[in-house]
Amino acid sequence: MNIIDLFSGCGGLSLGFELAGYNTLLGIDNDEAAVNTFVKNHKGSIGISTDITEVSGDEIRRLVGNKNIDVVIGGPPCQGMSLAGPRKLHDPRNKLYLSFIRIVQELQPKAFVIENVPGLVSLFKGAIKDSILEEFQEMGYNVSYQLLNSADYGVPQTRKRVFFVGLKNGEKFKFPEPKIFFESDWVTTEEATSDLPVLEDSFGNDIEHYITEPQNDFQRYCRNNSKAVFNHQATNHSDQTKQIISLVPEGGNYKDLPEEFRGTRKFNVAWTRYHSKRPSLTIDTGHRHHFHYKANRVPTVRENARFQSFPDDFIFYGNRTQQYRQVGNAVPPLLAKALAEELLKYLS
Secondary structure: OOOEEEEOOOOOHHHHHHHHHOOOOOEEEEHHHHHHHHHOOOOOOOOEEEEEHHOOOHHHHOOOOOOOEEEEEEOOOOOOOOOOOOOOOOOOHHHHHHHHHHHHHHHHHEEEEEEEOHHHHHHHHHHHHHHHHHHHOOOEEEEEEEEEEEHHHOOEEEEEEEEEEEEEEEOOOOOOOOOOOOOOOOOOOHHHHHHOOOOOOOOOOOEEEEOOOOOOHHHHHHOOOOOOEEOOOOOOOHHHHHHHOOOOOOOOOOOOOHHHHOOOOOOOOOOOOOOOOEEEOOOOOOOOOOOOOOOOOOOOHHHHHHOOOOOOOOOOOOHHHHHHHHHHHHOOOHHHHHHHHHHHHHHH
């Protein structure tokens, strides 16, 4: 089955589909560094960095050499979602979502998959969600949506996202039941990263080496095609920042700090230290509010990639800020794989 990935970022969603046996033809995103990462990790596929509102279905067909496009996947950003007029989705500020809908209409794939933040379902009393369902149903797609927690699918992170799956003239898609890929119920931060250098006394090098043999099935999965550790360099924090982090216990946050430090960052995830026996919280795009369960620093790009379930042979390109953003914006590949495997049952 051939897929194209719209708003692809570095390609976490399409990587999950590839792990399930699909073939990625094309990724489109306006972030040049992310597209560079996409192309270098999705061998044989095309990546273009452009404004998606300018891309037509005909141009996409030309780019992929008129190959069949079976599934269109993507996570259109929902910033600027607004309501205007009776067709609520057709406000010009919603042009990114409208581009996804338009491209599906022009390409008529067998199925599509949209990923987005959970808030989309309740936004404007559910009006955006209802509009999405109506638009695709008018095109002949049977659409289901569901909130999924990535930790239920072998990802060491409690990331919740909503997915819409539409089947052309087909039955209604049933989402995969939570399935544990590895030994424990949920993979913890320690299980995910204990074989990586801790980097307490050094910032790390371009290429690092594993400090142990794989300790569990998740680490074996990550290391399957990799002999070394990339994107694993520590952030150079100030002495004061390191001192403050050192005062936070595992699983704690700013509320555990002495009074004089508590006000330095004041919101619910400020100064949060991950717990070694639990999955990570939702990976952000580099805001630096979450800290390693043991070391007094933010996780490295590679540790965040592990928490997202990227294998170690998936290497991120661009500067460090761009790499953090690429990892944080991605769909966890193992969650995407579970969804893609289920979808195959309806497409074959």
